[in-house]
Amino acid sequence: MKIYNYRDLTQQKIEQLCSRQAEDDDLIFSRVETILSTVKSDGDNALFSFTEQFDKVKLNTLFIGKSELQALAEAIPLAVKNAIDIAYQNIYTFHAAQLQTEAKIETMPGVTCWREARAIAKVGLYIPGGTAVLPSTFLMLGIPAQIAGCKEIVVCSPPQSDGKINTYIAYVATLLNIEKVYLVGGAQAVAAMAYGTTTIPKVDKIFGPGNRYVTEAKKQVQNTLAIDMPAGPSEVLVVADDTANPSFIAADLLAQAEHGTDSQAILVATSAQMISKTISAIEKQLLDLPRKDIAAKAIANSYIIYAENLTEAMDFSNSYAPEHLILATENFKPLIPLIINAGSVFLGNLTPESAGDYASGTNHTLPTSGFAKAFSGVSVDSFLKKITFQHLTANGLNNIGPTVEVLATAEGLQAHRNAITIRLKEM
Incomplete structure (x- = not known):
């Protein structure tokens, strides 16, 4: 490891040290772009092909269903099962406390405003499984999604050499009551969740860390759906x-x-x-x-x-x-x-x-x-969206109306003014 003295560093050198850019960024961009477009056009066929090419696994099906997940989960060693159970409880306890109901605020007499949270309906979780299998990531993503109340949770994770998933991942899936785990990894998994295929549903937001290909894929699909963050x-x-x-x-x-x-x-x-x-x-x-x-x-x-x-x-x-x-x-x-x-x-x-x-x-x-x-970082809020509400009583409309009329007139938006004026006249 090279050693630097902070006081010898110029601002330019500090920026260079803090940069995470790699020499082959452009190459990865173009490769990911090709993978995304191929999955978008060829769907499941592209997923089978990329899995064979990148993971060296020839699949007959793109997912493992609930009954097989339960069977795989039974092979988990007791010590690992107990550790996952403790982690699950701690993560659940911390994240459950993040659910908050916001107070209704009367900004002026008769004008009440507030926000309410709604779960994102369809979320996609990417669980890495390349050089290391990460059931902990499954817990970190699945638990807040569960607490938030997301109706559909799509899980993608690369297959092992036997075309299955690790027993630890399977056990977490049973804890979270996940119906299927899709056997797809890398940029192609991001593409499948972003665009949808015959087998894998399109989601509204993608979560999960991964290698540079996964991170680049998440960046490139942001014009299609939301992502949690750039997590490379x-x-x-x-x-x-x-x-x-x-x-x-x-x-x-x-x-x-x-x-x-x-x-x-x-x-x-x-x-x-x-x-x-x-x-x-x-x-x-x-x-x-x-x-x-x-x-x-x-x-x-x-x-x-x-x-x-x-x-x-x-x-x-x-x-x-x-x-x-x-x-x-x-x-x-x-x-x-x-x-x-x-x-x-x-x-x-x-x-x-x-x-x-x-x-x-x-x-x-x-x-x-x-x-x-x-x-x-990811939290329960990451799986929620906040909707604002407002309600005006007659007294509230009388109080706020003149202000809105003046501002609408100042902006030259007569129809906005009329929406207030016509109500005030009716009252």
């Missing part, structure tokens, strides 16, 4: 001072790095000694990881920033806008008000990102690539 390769930024534990920091950085070779694991530290000890700990821990080759490549593409103090460290963090921000310090409380841009924050030396990834209750589907400057 995962990333973590750790802010650490001399109260941190270098072994903990190393473990957190490697936990991020093992996601994929394009993941980023950034350390911003105020102690040169802490940086040196963390590098040694990374080298030691890396040797024991089953996914060490993947993690090593991600670490090689990541970097370390030396900052003189925590204020400088937070300045860089806000410029980077990390998906995950870990404050590896005993003195995290004064830093909380300084956080402007971050997807999810992990406070103190005993709060690893892994807790939020799996079971603390917060959602791990978060904005990446700097989009934390404008996007929030």
Whole structure:
């Protein structure tokens, strides 16, 4: 990992370090564009073909139904089942509290305004299953969709080599009472949910993280439907001072790095000694990881920033806008008000990102690539839309009417004025 001194960095260099652009972005754009157009025109046939081409699986059917999901779920080891059950309950508890009924507001006598939430009718959930199977993502997306009351939940996940899905994914499907899991991954899954095929229904909004192809596909279909956010390769930024534990920091950085070779694991530290000890700990821990080759490549593409103090460290963090921000310090409380841009924050030396990834209750589907400057992570609100209502009594129309008449006249919109005037005359 290359080490930079924050005070030596120009604004241009900071912007370069915070950029997640890759050299082959244009190539991925064109490939995804081709996949989308092929699925749009050829439907199921394209899905069978792309699955054979990309996943090396020749399917006879594009989905697994409820009875087979239940059969697959029965093979889950008891320890994993119990862990998923605990995670489910924590995630459900945290997200259920997000359902709020807003008060009706009388903006002036006789004029009442309010908002009511309605679930998005059809949502599509993309559950990654390439180099790692992620039942945790299924929980993170399925539970808030369930709480919101979405009528139709379409789930796509790549097939395993046997043409099935992992027992963990199947078990989560049974917990969420999902009728079908569609055996489609990558950009083609996004296309299927965006445009619809004979087998896979068109949805109103697509959710879920994925690789660069999935992220690019979500960006390209935004003129057709809504997406949760741009959620591509995962990333973590750790802010650490001399109260941190270098072994903990190393473990957190490697936990991020093992996601994929394009993941980023950034350390911003105020102690040169802490940086040196963390590098040694990374080298030691890396040797024991089953996914060490993947993690090593991600670490090689990541970097370390030396900052003189925590204020400088937070300045860089806000410029980077990390998906995950870990404050590896005993003195995290004064830093909380300084956080402007971050997807999810992990406070103190005993709060690893892994807790939020799996079971603390917060959602791990978060904005990446700097989009934390404008996007929030997935929540129950992501599956809802808010409709505004207003009601005027006779007194309310009398009170607000003259104001509307004047404003409509000022804008030269006589019909708008008349809609008020004709009512006032009738009264």
